[in-house]
Amino acid sequence: MTAAAQADLGRLHILIIDDDQEVRSSLQTVLETLGYSTQTAATGEQGLHAIERTAFDLVLCDLRLPGASGLDVLKHKSSAVPLILMTAYGNSDIATQAARGGAFDYISKPINPDDLIFILRKFEDFERLKRENETLKSHLSEKYSFKNIVAQSESFKEVFETIKRLSPFNTTVMITGESGTGKELLARALHESSPRRGKPFVAINCGAIPENLMESELFGHKKGAFTDASRDKKGLFEEASGGTLFLDEVGELPLHLQVKLLRALQEQTIRRVGDEQSIPIDVRLVSATLRNLENDALEGRFREDLLYRLNVVSIHLPPLRERIEDISLLIEHFMQKHSKRLGIPAKKITTEVMKVLLEYEWRGNARELENCMERALVLSQGDDIGLDSLPDQVTRGHSTRQQNASGIHDKVDDNLSIKQKTAALEIDLIQRALAKTGGNRTHAAKILEISHRALLYKLKEYGLSGGDSGAKES
Numbered sequence: 001m002t003a004a005a006q007a008d009l010g011r012l013h014i015l016i017i018d019d020d021q022e023v024r025s026s027l028q029t030v031l032e033t034l035g036y037s038t039q040t041a042a043t044g045e046q047g048l049h050a051i052e053r054t055a056f057d058l059v060l061c062d063l064r065l066p067g068a069s070g071l072d073v074l075k076h077k078s079s080a081v082p083l084i085l086m087t088a089y090g091n092s093d094i095a096t097q098a099a100r101g102g103a104f105d106y107i108s109k110p111i112n113p114d115d116l117i118f119i120l121r122k123f124e125d126f127e128r129l130k131r132e133n134e135t136l137k138s139h140l141s142e143k144y145s146f147k148n149i150v151a152q153s154e155s156f157k158e159v160f161e162t163i164k165r166l167s168p169f170n171t172t173v174m175i176t177g178e179s180g181t182g183k184e185l186l187a188r189a190l191h192e193s194s195p196r197r198g199k200p201f202v203a204i205n206c207g208a209i210p211e212n213l214m215e216s217e218l219f220g221h222k223k224g225a226f227t228d229a230s231r232d233k234k235g236l237f238e239e240a241s242g243g244t245l246f247l248d249e250v251g252e253l254p255l256h257l258q259v260k261l262l263r264a265l266q267e268q269t270i271r272r273v274g275d276e277q278s279i280p281i282d283v284r285l286v287s288a289t290l291r292n293l294e295n296d297a298l299e300g301r302f303r304e305d306l307l308y309r310l311n312v313v314s315i316h317l318p319p320l321r322e323r324i325e326d327i328s329l330l331i332e333h334f335m336q337k338h339s340k341r342l343g344i345p346a347k348k349i350t351t352e353v354m355k356v357l358l359e360y361e362w363r364g365n366a367r368e369l370e371n372c373m374e375r376a377l378v379l380s381q382g383d384d385i386g387l388d389s390l391p392d393q394v395t396r397g398h399s400t401r402q403q404n405a406s407g408i409h410d411k412v413d414d415n416l417s418i419k420q421k422t423a424a425l426e427i428d429l430i431q432r433a434l435a436k437t438g439g440n441r442t443h444a445a446k447i448l449e450i451s452h453r454a455l456l457y458k459l460k461e462y463g464l465s466g467g468d469s470g471a472k473e474s
């Protein structure tokens with residue numbers, strides 16, 4: 001690595017904790033000569049106090065102190081600042097205790113300046129690596145994720161761009177996409193990246209609430225408005241005040257409520273059921289649907305004027321099978337997410353399993369993949385995710401495809417179509433190349449010794465990346 005590429009540490013700020021005035025001032029001299037800035041504390045308590053108020057890069061702390069000891073400081077310090085213990089009793093016992101307590105290192109007293117310089121250089125190297133790693137990580141996550149949405153496909157990059165462009169505005173957004181493509185996740189991302197982020201995000205599934213309760217749910221009611229209305233109740237429009245109201249499955253909203261919703265949007269006010277008074281509203285509306293509402297509008301099931309109000313901007317989330325380059329990234333993401341949640345160490349995906357996962361159609365999209373990974377994490381024994389821990393429906397298609405591909409030499413197979421056999425062979429090779437490269441088409445094309453364009457063409461031709469995955473029938 002070139003010097004220019006190294007993270008610049010700047011002038012490191014070091015805290016020295018020692019009860020001996022002489023040790024403090026001589027250390028201070030040495031460190032400042034070496035170019036560090038320093039501050040001192042005479043007791044563990046003073047040191048802890050200083051750590052709370054100032055951001056140090058490193059703490060040099062005596063082990064034996066009156067009151068709180070060096071190990072106490074290590075244990076109770078409020079920040080993750082690295083600490084080096086200084087001890088006149090340099091023995092392995094202290095070393096173990098220091099390491100166990102999370103100290104960066106320890107150094108024996110009286111302090112030999114060469115030892116000190118050696119440890120400080122080691123610390124700087126470590127710090128540099130750590131910072132480089134952090135920048136790398138933040139770049140990575142910027143590139144592949146935004147507000148918990150993980151993706152690298154072109155179609156999702158556009159989605160990320162749209163979210164960023166929309167972020168300062170209150171524009172009403174409609175999200176379309178199959179079940180499990182991440183519509184709710186996107187709605188939250190829109191909220192989190194908007195100026196409304198500190199206010200409530202309220203979600204309601206219009207298909208899950210009985211029709212007779214829906215109106216009061218959305219707009220609230222006045223005491224006595226109906227039999228069960230024993231007191232005034234705020235509706236979700238009011239609950240979401242200042243924030244975002246997410247209307248999931250908005251296509252399921254009954255026609256008479258579509259009218260009420262349209263009026264609320266036009267007038268920016270609502271009226272609670274049984275109430276005469278209008279209440280002004282301040283919500284950003286995001287809605288989602290897996291139905292084709294244009295079609296519904298044509299057939300009179302959904303009001304066209306409402307549709308225009310709702311999809312001022314519309315964002316379509318393509319199904320997972322049309323963006324296989326997101327699969328491996330999502331696998332990694334779900335693996336991390338659930339291993340953390342369940343307290344199970346993350347497991348490795350073998351090439352064989354990756355191949356199966358890349359080939360599967362994922363009708364349930366990211367949600368199905370997420371469930372599959374969670375299940376596999378729990379069921380797999382050992383460090384790898386085994387094929388047997390994948391659900392049947394995921395592996396079933398795979399075995400058919402396997403047979404088809406190897407059917408080239410199958411004596412019982414009397415299909416002599418060169419075209420079909422070539423297709424089967426090509427599909428198998430492409431899938432293996434994609435599995436090998438974690439779904440990276442550019443690399444896969446190289447391995448396959450065909451152009452990137454040719455690969456895209458074949459993916460499309462065999463339905464491997466678009467529409468119905470006809471691959472398994474070939």
Ligand SMILES: Nc1ncnc2c1ncn2[C@@H]1O[C@H](COP(=O)(O)OP(=O)(O)OP(=O)(O)O)[C@@H](O)[C@H]1O
Nearest residue numbers: 148149150151178179180181182183184185366367
């Ligand atoms: N791109 C993604 N990155 C990370 N997690 C994702 C992504 N897409 C979906 N998920 C996860 O998959 C699950 C399903 O997503 P979500 O609930 O947003 O889908 P949906 O489109 O609203 O589905 P439905 O139509 O069935 O309600 C969630 O746990 C979500 O966090």
Ligand SMILES: [Mg+2]
Nearest residue numbers: 180183184248
């Ligand atoms: Mg949803």
